[in-house]
Amino acid sequence: MNKSELIDAIAADAGISKGAAKKALESFVTNVSESLAKGGRVSLVGFGSFSVSGRAAREGRNPQTGKTISIAAKNVVKFKPGAELDTHVNK
Structure with a gap:
């Protein structure tokens, strides 16, 4: 949809x-x-919760060259489904 x-x-x-x-x-x-x-959290009872989590800086690799690159720290949005949504999806 x-x-x-x-x-x-x-x-x-x-x-x-x-x-x-x-x-x-x-x-x-x-x-x-x-x-x-x-930095807040949004909860919709029965549907789920949106929250923000920090992701630390880390080193990664360029898959084409194999060269090490640094990946900056950033915030990521997380979603945790509520019980009703989980039940509805897993009937």
Whole structure:
């Protein structure tokens, strides 16, 4: 499912226009992104939790040349599914 298909599904399920569904989805994405950028955590009971975790700097290898390269430290987003989502997916 891509973004436009999700917007169509939200509009149909909620009985709202596609424009309103698009605004709601964009608002959700923006607010989750901003919260995670501040180091926060977003929990949706039954669906799951988004959090940010730090990844340390490390050395890697270029697979074409075999040369050692340094990979910078960065923050990564993690998602842990909730019990309801996990149960629904693993029926």
